[in-house]
Amino acid sequence: MLTKELAAASTVPLVLAVLTEGENYGYALIQRVRELSGGKIEWTEGMLYPVLHWMEKEGMIESEWRAAETGRKRKYYQLRKEGRKTLQEEKQRWLTVHETLEKLWKHPQPRSI
Amino acid sequence: METPTTPFDLNQAIQRWRNVLAQSPAIRGENLDELEVHLRDSVATLQARDLSVEEAFLVATKRVGSNMVLGKEYGKMNPMNIWTERCLWALIAMQIWEVIQNGFISITCLLRSDYIFVSGSPHLGWDTIRVIMVGMLMPILLTAFIFWRLLKSPASWMGRFLENISIYPATLAALLFVLNAGGHLFGMYCFNYAYHNSDVGWLLYVRFLPGSLCCAGLIFFLARKRVLRKA
Numbered sequence: 001m002l003t004k005e006l007a008a009a010s011t012v013p014l015v016l017a018v019l020t021e022g023e024n025y026g027y028a029l030i031q032r033v034r035e036l037s038g039g040k041i042e043w044t045e046g047m048l049y050p051v052l053h054w055m056e057k058e059g060m061i062e063s064e065w066r067a068a069e070t071g072r073k074r075k076y077y078q079l080r081k082e083g084r085k086t087l088q089e090e091k092q093r094w095l096t097v098h099e100t101l102e103k104l105w106k107h108p109q110p111r112s113i
Numbered sequence: 114m115e116t117p118t119t120p121f122d123l124n125q126a127i128q129r130w131r132n133v134l135a136q137s138p139a140i141r142g143e144n145l146d147e148l149e150v151h152l153r154d155s156v157a158t159l160q161a162r163d164l165s166v167e168e169a170f171l172v173a174t175k176r177v178g179s180n181m182v183l184g185k186e187y188g189k190m191n192p193m194n195i196w197t198e199r200c201l202w203a204l205i206a207m208q209i210w211e212v213i214q215n216g217f218i219s220i221t222c223l224l225r226s227d228y229i230f231v232s233g234s235p236h237l238g239w240d241t242i243r244v245i246m247v248g249m250l251m252p253i254l255l256t257a258f259i260f261w262r263l264l265k266s267p268a269s270w271m272g273r274f275l276e277n278i279s280i281y282p283a284t285l286a287a288l289l290f291v292l293n294a295g296g297h298l299f300g301m302y303c304f305n306y307a308y309h310n311s312d313v314g315w316l317l318y319v320r321f322l323p324g325s326l327c328c329a330g331l332i333f334f335l336a337r338k339r340v341l342r343k344a
Contacts, residue, residue, distance in 0.1 A: 026147065027154040045155070046178035049147055050186045057190075072154075075147050 002041055011043070011051050012060075013090035016083050019061060023078040026052065052077055060086050121167040127152065130174060136267065137184030138198035139191045141342050152177055194342065201335040204328055205275070206260050208289040211325075214252035215296035221248045222303040282336035290329040297321050 002010070018024060018032050026048055033041050055061050060083035067073050079087075130152070131145050140148075152173050159169035177183070188195050263272050278285050301318040 025150075027151045031158075044178040044182060045151065045176045046148055046183045047186045049144065049151075050190045053144075054190050072150060073146075074150050 007041070007043065010041075010094075011048070012055065013087065013094060014041070015048070015052065015055065015077075016060065016079065016087040016090065019077060019079040019083070020087070023076045025074040025076050027074075029077070055083070058082070121165075121170070123156065123166050123170060126167075126170050134180050134183065137180060137187065138194045138339070139184055139187035141191070141194075144187060148177060148183075197335055197338060201279075201332065201339060202260075204332050204335070205285075205289065206256055208293050208325075208328055208332070209259070210252055210256040212292050212296040213255050214249070215293075215300035217248045217252050218300040219303040222300075222307040279336050280340060282333045282340060285336050286329040286333035289332060290325060293325050293328075294322075297325070 014033055015029060018029050021032075024032070027045075030043060030045055030048060033043070052061070052063070056063055056077070060080060061077045062080055063075050063077050065073055065075050127149060131149060134140055134145060134148065152170075155173035155176060156166070156169045159172055160166060164172065178186075259271070263269065263275070266272065267276070278288070297318055
């Protein structure tokens with residue numbers, strides 16, 4: 001399980017990354033993240049929506065109400081150019097953290113004082 | 114196994130859940146629609162995993178999050194809504210406070226006029242100050258107490274009444290204005306009675322009118338905005 005802070009920090013990059021696979025709606029987005037993380041990333045589901053609305057306001061994504069094949073109307077979110085740019089920046093940040101930690105975990109160099 | 118006396122109605126349960134969420138000022142009508150679609154999707158998925166409708170509904174609502182958590186998160190996105198809502202309730206509280214205060218003024222004037230007004234002119238002794246202090250302080254404390262109770266249990270009859278009437282902004286504003294004007298008029302009538310029919314009372318009454326009209330206008334405007342947001 002992620003800590004609260006890490007879950008909050010990773011929401012935007014995760015949403016952007018899932019949307020690179022194509023437009024999607026909130027419920028399916030959460031399912032996709034749960035499936036990819038093997039159930040280790042569990043959000044308080046309703047909290048995703050304010051984040052989506054904020055991302056839309058920032059111009060990263062856009063949304064549209066549309067009826068699905070089942071007839072149920074859903075709000076679909078789609079990536080915008082600004083979002084792709086943000087995703088690239090986020091990717092660099094997360095990779096920096098990841099690579100640094102990996103080096104330390106794989107080849108720790110004990111220091112003698 | 115016992116069979117439940119009343120079968121579980123998903124639509125009714127969802128409507129009740131929506132009503133609770135709608136109490137949060139930051140959650141708009143469209144947000145509720147989106148959350149409802151999510152909840153229905155979630156319920157359908159859980160039902161496919163052999164849960165009863167009722168069980169699925171309980172799990173799904175828990176996963177979506179409590180109204181406290183959601184209200185807070187949506188609030189971060191629409192902070193203005195929270196402030197307009199607070200302003201609305203503060204104004205309503207102010208109007209109610211004025212009504213209560215006028216009640217106290219009337220009572221003080223009628224009961225203690227001999228203390229305050231000695232031979233037609235105000236006598237500013239300790240007795241007078243004490244009476245004025247009680248007259249000013251008690252209404253504030255009483256209003257604070259009423260709204261504290263309302264915050265603690267919004268489902269009380271008064272909370273429900275305010276909630277129901279706030280759907281009709283014009284009625285709400287008009288009712289508060291009439292109550293206030295009536296209270297002031299009565300208060301000033303009592304003041305004049307104690308002050309041997311001086312014109313000061315009526316002057317004070319005229320002074321209050323513009324402020325009260327502005328308040329009523331603002332309450333109408335804010336309540337209307339609130340209704341439109343929930344639509």
